[in-house]
Amino acid sequence: MKKLINSPDTLLAESLAGFGAVHADIVNVNLDPMFVTRKDAPRAGKVALISGGGTGHEPMHAGFVGMGMLDAACPGQVFTSPTPDQMIAAMEAVDGGAGILLIVKNYAGDVMNFEMAAEMASGPVETVLTNDDEAVEESTHSQGRRGVAATVIVEKIVGAAAERGGDLASLKALGDAVNAASGTMGVALTSCTVPAAGLPTFTLAEDEMEMGIGIHGEPGRRRVAMMTASAIAEEIVGAIVDDVKLASGEEVLLLVNGMGGTPLLELYGLYDAAARVAKGHGLTITRSLVGNYCTSLEMAGASITLTRLDAERTALWDAPVRTAAFHWG
Amino acid sequence: MKKLINSPDTLLAESLAGFGAVHADIVNVNLDPMFVTRKDAPRAGKVALISGGGTGHEPMHAGFVGMGMLDAACPGQVFTSPTPDQMIAAMEAVDGGAGILLIVKNYAGDVMNFEMAAEMASGPVETVLTNDDEAVEESTHSQGRRGVAATVIVEKIVGAAAERGGDLASLKALGDAVNAASGTMGVALTSCTVPAAGLPTFTLAEDEMEMGIGIHGEPGRRRVAMMTASAIAEEIVGAIVDDVKLASGEEVLLLVNGMGGTPLLELYGLYDAAARVAKGHGLTITRSLVGNYCTSLEMAGASITLTRLDAERTALWDAPVRTAAFHWG
Amino acid sequence: MSTETEAPAEAAGDTALIAALIAAAHDTITTHRDELSELDRAIGDGDHGHNMARGFDAVAAAADEITALPFGKALAKAGTTLVMKVGGASGPLYGSALMAAGKVRDEAPTTLAEVVELLDAAVDAVKKRGKSDVGAKTMLDVLVPVADALRAGPAEPLGTARESAAAALEATRDMVATKGRAAFLGERSAGHLDPGARSSTLLIDAVSAVLEKS
Amino acid sequence: MSTETEAPAEAAGDTALIAALIAAAHDTITTHRDELSELDRAIGDGDHGHNMARGFDAVAAAADEITALPFGKALAKAGTTLVMKVGGASGPLYGSALMAAGKVRDEAPTTLAEVVELLDAAVDAVKKRGKSDVGAKTMLDVLVPVADALRAGPAEPLGTARESAAAALEATRDMVATKGRAAFLGERSAGHLDPGARSSTLLIDAVSAVLEKS
Ligand SMILES: Nc1ncnc2c1ncn2[C@@H]1O[C@H](COP(=O)(O)OP(=O)(O)O)[C@@H](O)[C@H]1O
Ligand SMILES: Nc1ncnc2c1ncn2[C@@H]1O[C@H](COP(=O)(O)OP(=O)(O)O)[C@@H](O)[C@H]1O
Ligand SMILES: [Mg+2]
Ligand SMILES: [Mg+2]
Ligand SMILES: [Mg+2]
Ligand SMILES: [Mg+2]
CATH class of the missing domain: 3.40.50.10440 (Dihydroxyacetone kinase; domain 1)
Structure with a gap:
């Protein structure tokens, strides 16, 4: 470690x-x-x-x-x-x-x-x-x-x-x-290492990723061969749309969240892919957020979240905020 | 990759x-x-x-x-x-x-x-x-x-x-x-991988770090055994204080910058160590910044920067800014 | 401890007993800290040993205060200490268990039936706090079988406690977890011992060893 | 090409020559792309092959336009294309070199002296753009020795170009870099070939092969 x-x-x-x-x-x-x-x-x-x-x-x-x-x-x-x-x-x-x-x-x-x-x-x-x-x-x-x-x-x-x-x-x-x-699903490309444990929580081969990872390194739905950003976005956005029952025409907030070890360069690329898939489902992305917000130490990976918006939620999202990580309005 | x-x-x-x-x-x-x-x-x-x-x-x-x-x-x-x-x-x-x-x-x-x-x-x-x-x-x-x-x-x-x-x-x-x-120096705990190259730019053993790393993975001053956050802060802050000729009593901005793959948890801890060392040199930290701002893809590591401040620079630092990464004032 | 009714332990006796129990529990958890975290790494988040050690370190550090209390209050105080120090799932569970057991009576148990009474109170508290029951691959899958085995009034209660705990622990291996972090693994949780079941077994062994000597 | 004065190449001849040069340069850079990046990974940032390939892909893609130009203008246009497509250090350097060589005269060189003139113009541009000179472990450590060897008027100019380039490349191995990214390594840059010196050698070999056939 x-x-x-x-x-x-x-x-x-x-x-x-x-x-x-x-x-x-x-x-x-x-x-x-x-x-x-x-x-x-x-x-x-x-x-x-x-x-x-x-x-x-x-x-x-x-x-x-x-x-x-x-x-x-x-x-x-x-x-x-x-x-x-x-x-x-x-x-x-x-x-x-x-x-x-x-x-x-x-x-x-x-x-x-x-x-x-x-x-x-x-x-x-x-x-x-x-x-x-x-x-x-x-x-x-x-x-x-x-x-x-x-x-x-x-x-x-x-x-x-x-x-x-x-x-x-x-x-x-x-x-x-x-x-x-709201619905979220994440993928991990590498494990994180809990400092007190000193060892990676799990291991993934050079060509593997974990689909559906938890934010403590809990295993997800299945271990699969590396997928492209577009294929990942398709699976995750599809699962959320189904579960949250997001209908064509609805407004959503799209959050692409880094797990800690994935650079912004990739997160914005994944956002691009996720936005494409969401639009394919007929959704209108009216608010977006990309970055490391709910991380898992230094794990490489990301999660995608969709939240159904309405006028009230949108106004509350836009409302002024002054914290270490969020500052707008 | x-x-x-x-x-x-x-x-x-x-x-x-x-x-x-x-x-x-x-x-x-x-x-x-x-x-x-x-x-x-x-x-x-x-x-x-x-x-x-x-x-x-x-x-x-x-x-x-x-x-x-x-x-x-x-x-x-x-x-x-x-x-x-x-x-x-x-x-x-x-x-x-x-x-x-x-x-x-x-x-x-x-x-x-x-x-x-x-x-x-x-x-x-x-x-x-x-x-x-x-x-x-x-x-x-x-x-x-x-x-x-x-x-x-x-x-x-x-x-x-x-x-x-x-x-x-x-x-x-x-x-x-x-x-x-201003002066800066960084350390790397892992290499980054340029996407087109597909291979890590360099390799470090499980107990090694690179002191003085560049932001493209260029080698630094020397390869050393892992050091504690405090020892790293001591060496880097000392080198900057010497070179920039920061004198006791001067006001500085202290930036602890992540290389991309190091979590905020560690960056704030390194900030704590760096602030201690800077104060030991008699410096007054009047402005601070911690986070991933000048990264090197997914490299694990961080750099420490000190900038001598004066009233004008401090006011300009505080002045309103509205960008994707900076938003204040 | 015998299976027959004895005179209630005196205050001084309680102090020594409580001190011995704290020392034995602290010792076994510390000794097996890495093993517990290792088990937790397989189906949880790898911190169970560290969580438990943090809690029992605090209990040991407060031993002077705790041993000065009547037995029931001492249990409760140890429970509160665990709650306030462990974090994670195991803190409120073991903490609630001890707090509930401590409420049963002030004096130390002197009969097997009284021990079972304490165990039952502890088990009930875990079930309530954890909204769970046996079969979910948790510490309950050790605590409940041990309580049941003792309830049957065995001739050798200490040996029975140890043996039923060991068997119950082993039985968690094939279970599919439905509570706690391991539940997130679904079928993949099978094939591993439950870390909380293992720590329960360790604690039962430690208590048995103390009672054997007393 | 002979060392003697010949009649200036006709426009059609230039077109074929330029096309052949573009194809040969593009081919050798593409073929050695990974080798160049590999060399750059040792003492730079591992992108030299990719940078050069991106540039020569663009030159090849513009071949129709470039080959329609007089030789000098074609060189300059290829240079601009490299500047606009390569990025990194090698883009402005090779680009400035070709742009400067293209300014010497419109017609293709027909004597060895004229070739040396172009090379000198290219070398000067690299020195100026890179604020560097021989001995800094860069492409100049190939380009300058080759220009010097040809300036001496060898009997076999193409063989001489190739041999001097190969020897000069090898000589970069022991040098300590003082320009470009490799300079950041200080003494640690010794023991590796310079990637830009290697790409210069490849380009000289490719040009020589074209001229040999023409
Ligand atoms: N709902 C529950 N009911 C009973 N026991 C539980 C429950 N959830 C977790 N446990 C027990 O707690 C143990 C995990 O404790 P620990 O690792 O310390 O906490 P965490 O899971 O928060 O990291 C499990 O092995 C299991 O025995
Ligand atoms: N100042 C300079 N003068 C001459 N050549 C240079 C200079 N800086 C770099 N080079 C050449 O450029 C090569 C590196 O090119 P390349 O890897 O494409 O660019 P970068 O270094 O920006 O990644 C070096 O190997 C060296 O030959
Ligand atoms: Mg745990
Ligand atoms: Mg935990
Ligand atoms: Mg390079
Ligand atoms: Mg480069």
Whole structure:
């Protein structure tokens, strides 16, 4: 394992300290327990949005803390859910008296840890579970689908609605709706290496890729021979269109998200391919995003997300945001 | 070679088309010859800033085209200088009648191609050559130092000055001064693979890194055993402080730039280490930037840049910018 | 420990017992840390050993505080410590298990029936927290069979606990996971031991060894 | 071609000559594309063969237009085409060389002295454009020795060109580069042939072969 680090044990605290120093105009960083809050928290009368999850998906979630998006983020160890003490401390730091909305990716660890924190909280708490990963079969008796890159879109849209003064119930409903209107699937060309483990999570041959990869290196639908960008786009966009039931004529947001080790050059090329396929399905791409937003350490690969838009969601997507990773409007 | 592409031959055009579609609010993309201009070009009475260079350093340079930074960028083939026809077409598209400033990284190919274009141009043209790479010995009879990540800083600061109405001579002087006030050095943990070549440019053993790497995979100062983030920061910051003659008490911009394949998690950790070392030299870090800005395809590694700031440069750094990669103010 | 009713352990006795249990659990998790993560790498995300070690390091670090408590409160406190330190799925699961077991009574169990009572409370908490049950290829596939084996009142409860745990662990190999990260693999999760089942087996062995000596 | 003065080639003759030169140059660059990039991978950025091939593909594609021109204008047009298509360092260098040689006179050279004149003009242009000279481990370390060898008026100019080019190429192996990307390697550039020197050798061989047949 080669990484630009001092040691796996100190990496998180050092990285978070660096993040706090670079973005001191936007966030406050607390190191024990670890959580990141927007500079001007708490905002009286505003529902506080809190997300979190294992580290290794940067800029998600700390990079999305700030005006118009999250009030706080709780980073866990690499690929490991944060713990309730972090969440409780974050809740106390950002609670504006209007309730707390947790945005949680659907992994057993994250779900249970946030659940315990919510049980311990004093005020009203609601949770939006994201589960946009098309690679996993949805089924009632199982864990269900994973939350992946659409989490970013949920956080942006719900964050904008919270900034506008939406109440807890409506924000929860909006988050659930955006999640349901989204689908994602990813491919990996290489594995990532968890620093504490020191070894690649899996191995792929020089001509293989994993179709339907998870953002922690969980295996996907199947291992296949390398495909072209166009063939990948065709399979993924097709799967999402089917599952989310996107009909010809609908407006969508198209996100091509890098897993961390794939250069922008390729991501924009994959976007070009995905846009072509989406248009072939009759979709109108009215909003786009390309870059590394929901990553898997240094994994080479990418995911494609489609979210059904309407006028409200589009306006919320466009609404001003000031975070380390998103800055517009 | 595994890449998310259709073919090395179509990659550039597809990627640029994707870039143009995603950022249609900011840029126009021309595919034959290839160049990118800001949406509202030409700006009458404004000096036009044009940069360019081989593809593979994304978001540099096309990601820096827009209000407050570049008027145009000319992407060459991967790691290959663009050609004069692209530059001439770009000049014609953005010429506002106040002259053209070329910002060129010091590589033989880039220098000569931009030189030929400048010779063919009708109006006044000046050139700022960036050569911030501390890894290369400076010497009059040789090629001289490479232009690397400080190019981004030069483009931002000179771009802001151009937006404010600076004239050609003063912009050229400013660019030269910022370049001279900057030093950079990088490390590579893995090689990159040029798509057309299909093979890694070099190989490093599981415990080796290259200290002083160039942004095309050119070898650096020496090949060494893996170092910790702190030891890397110590060597690089020390080399820059010596060469740029940064004195205790001076204000600097600290840029930790990823080479493409290193996650933000590590880059922020390296920033923390570099900031510590810089402070140890008595420097005051008044501006910071961390991320992938001047990359080398999917290479794992990073560079550290220090630029001496003064009130004017700081104000120009903070000035509004609206490009695909930079958006603030 | 015998299968017969004994006098309740005294406070001092509890302290020693709790200290021994903490030390034994901490020791086995630390020793098998890499093995647990290795198992998790095959069907999960490779961190189970590190998660558990982080949690039991914290429990061991708080041993002075925990051993000063009555047995039930000590269990609960150890559970809270795990919850606050482990992260991942195993933290809330083992944490909720201990917290629930700690609520059953303040005194240490003195009969096999009381031990089973604690185990049942722990199992129920895991099921509730994990929204799962046996057959999903999780720690429940060790904890439930062990509780059941002890419920039958075997002559050699410690040996029975160890043997049923070992057999139950081995049985997770052929299961297809439907809960936790391994569920994302579907059929491909078969052929590997479940890491949480393995850590449960280790903890049962460690507890058995302590009780054998006490 | 002989070393003696001949009647100037007619327009039709020029067309055939130019066409043959284009075909031969295009052919050798295409054939050796990967070898050139391989050499460049060792001490540069691995694209020299691809750069040159892109350029000569364009020259070949424009052959109809180029062959219709007088010899000098044809050289210049081929040079412009290289400049506009190659990119990298070799584009402006080879391009400027051909553009300068094309300016010497409109007619094809008919004596060895006239050939040397063209070569000198080309060499001067490379030196000026590259701000370099012999000894920097570049194409100049082939072009200059070849021009010098021909200037001496050898009995077998084509053989001499080929032999001096081959020897000069080999001599670049031990040189330490001070220009171009290879300069960034310093001492480590020694031990490898210069890719631009190799492409110059290939082009000289190709031109010699055409002239041999004409
Ligand atoms: N829903 C659940 N119910 C019961 N046990 C579970 C559940 N989800 C996961 N587990 C157990 O947790 C173990 C994984 O723990 P760990 O690796 O520490 O957490 P994570 O999966 O979050 O990385 C699994 O091997 C399994 O035994
Ligand atoms: N300043 C220079 N003067 C003369 N020749 C040069 C100079 N710089 C580079 N070259 C030649 O160009 C060759 C490299 O060309 P190429 O690989 O196509 O361009 P790049 O270096 O831009 O990738 C070198 O091998 C060398 O022969
Ligand atoms: Mg985990
Ligand atoms: Mg090149
Ligand atoms: Mg795990
Ligand atoms: Mg080259």
